[in-house]
Amino acid sequence: MNTPLARQFRASVACGEWQKPTSGQAPGFTQANVVILPEKYAFDFLLFCQRNEQPCPVIDVCESGVTAPPFAAPGADIRNEVPRYRIYRHGELECEPDNILNHFTNGLVTFLLGCSFTFEQDLLNHGIPVRHIELERNVPMYITNRECRPAGVFSGPMVVSMRPIPENLVDKAAAITARYRKAHGAPIHVGTPEQIGIADLQKVDFGDPPEIRPGEVPVFWACGVTPQMAIQRAKLDLVITHAPGYMFVTDVRDEDLALW
Amino acid sequence: MNTPLARQFRASVACGEWQKPTSGQAPGFTQANVVILPEKYAFDFLLFCQRNEQPCPVIDVCESGVTAPPFAAPGADIRNEVPRYRIYRHGELECEPDNILNHFTNGLVTFLLGCSFTFEQDLLNHGIPVRHIELERNVPMYITNRECRPAGVFSGPMVVSMRPIPENLVDKAAAITARYRKAHGAPIHVGTPEQIGIADLQKVDFGDPPEIRPGEVPVFWACGVTPQMAIQRAKLDLVITHAPGYMFVTDVRDEDLALW
Numbered sequence: 001m002n003t004p005l006a007r008q009f010r011a012s013v014a015c016g017e018w019q020k021p022t023s024g025q026a027p028g029f030t031q032a033n034v035v036i037l038p039e040k041y042a043f044d045f046l047l048f049c050q051r052n053e054q055p056c057p058v059i060d061v062c063e064s065g066v067t068a069p070p071f072a073a074p075g076a077d078i079r080n081e082v083p084r085y086r087i088y089r090h091g092e093l094e095c096e097p098d099n100i101l102n103h104f105t106n107g108l109v110t111f112l113l114g115c116s117f118t119f120e121q122d123l124l125n126h127g128i129p130v131r132h133i134e135l136e137r138n139v140p141m142y143i144t145n146r147e148c149r150p151a152g153v154f155s156g157p158m159v160v161s162m163r164p165i166p167e168n169l170v171d172k173a174a175a176i177t178a179r180y181r182k183a184h185g186a187p188i189h190v191g192t193p194e195q196i197g198i199a200d201l202q203k204v205d206f207g208d209p210p211e212i213r214p215g216e217v218p219v220f221w222a223c224g225v226t227p228q229m230a231i232q233r234a235k236l237d238l239v240i241t242h243a244p245g246y247m248f249v250t251d252v253r254d255e256d257l258a259l260w
Numbered sequence: 261m262n263t264p265l266a267r268q269f270r271a272s273v274a275c276g277e278w279q280k281p282t283s284g285q286a287p288g289f290t291q292a293n294v295v296i297l298p299e300k301y302a303f304d305f306l307l308f309c310q311r312n313e314q315p316c317p318v319i320d321v322c323e324s325g326v327t328a329p330p331f332a333a334p335g336a337d338i339r340n341e342v343p344r345y346r347i348y349r350h351g352e353l354e355c356e357p358d359n360i361l362n363h364f365t366n367g368l369v370t371f372l373l374g375c376s377f378t379f380e381q382d383l384l385n386h387g388i389p390v391r392h393i394e395l396e397r398n399v400p401m402y403i404t405n406r407e408c409r410p411a412g413v414f415s416g417p418m419v420v421s422m423r424p425i426p427e428n429l430v431d432k433a434a435a436i437t438a439r440y441r442k443a444h445g446a447p448i449h450v451g452t453p454e455q456i457g458i459a460d461l462q463k464v465d466f467g468d469p470p471e472i473r474p475g476e477v478p479v480f481w482a483c484g485v486t487p488q489m490a491i492q493r494a495k496l497d498l499v500i501t502h503a504p505g506y507m508f509v510t511d512v513r514d515e516d517l518a519l520w
Contacts, residue, residue, distance in 0.1 A: 050306065050310065050321070051321075058310055061311075063307070149331065151323070
């Protein structure tokens, strides 16, 4: 892989030069959600991901104490190449450091999970508008009435993101995103928000309210906030994640993620 | 799910009425490889499967001490609904019992992995010949020069099965099997056996030698013997599997496995 762009970007994060959200950075390279937790929970969490692949697509796992994602970014260091981290203890946010060099220990397992940035870029490439990007807002997200398949200490509802899509482009948007099963895949629902437990699209649970224009249909994709909710509900003694929007940039090209 | 056929078949296994291989039984229902191992190895094995999905597609996992596959066969008992088991200690075959009621303990985790029976039926349904079934032989299998991605104590080469396919049907066979990513998916290689380290197709590592007719191309699929080899190499203190050909019949319909 010729990956200077991803490596350069991570280097600028590591040296403190880049301290902002990662959206739009190192274009063409897959960005990932980060979850780091004690090894005693690693089987349960991997199984939760296996059972709920659409919200929790596993791109790579660093085994206990390993700091370089062996397949997605073998030269990287997960401890200082994310611009902002969150450290939770017993479900409570403790701090948001810009590195975890002093927090990472041998007993921690790191998971990289796919993120919708990958397919949003491909939607744009194919002429499908992505409203929240147009408006420079955060994507609207909702807690649904669909329960994830539980695994060990992890359980919770599926959270979805919503993008309003012109009616005649819904099939195309579904086909494009279906290619990226490591980035949430095809929509889990189209239209009729009430069927998945959303009473009012303007009342978002996370992100910003949507702007839906005439002739557009709300299309719902599984969302990476799902595993975050399951983790917070489990109130583990320690979890480290990326801060929302401050992702880890992998060496995996977006187009390769389709076959990852 | 309306699954009387699968349930009836498992009941006939449980009461000792059915003691033979399962090929062709409960047609339309997905059969699975069974791997049962101590929970201390469960994370490593699940990660090995996650990293090597084509040879090791996970259909379901029973958490420690659980005897009913929660999603693939919630009413089943994994301890006596496989016609023949194999018990290995430290990599050595100890016995081949017809139930494991006295061997199964609370600390054991059960994995169900997809099997090529699923896609072979679909190939036949689409008019693509499956030679070893025609000839009532076992499928030819080979150890390749491709290493699996290791995980913890598990590592080893990818093992493939081979089916000779008429040249003009290779694309169709690839497209059909690609639908079943939980049953090994698309071929990993077509033609040129030497490129994957197979010097002589007549010298099989497992199964029976092939009969390749004029105009046919050897097509190679990832094979469920891959995780078995990785497990044997790891010489775990205890592993229980199905005996080759004596599979676990799930409640999952073959056509549903495409979306599993």
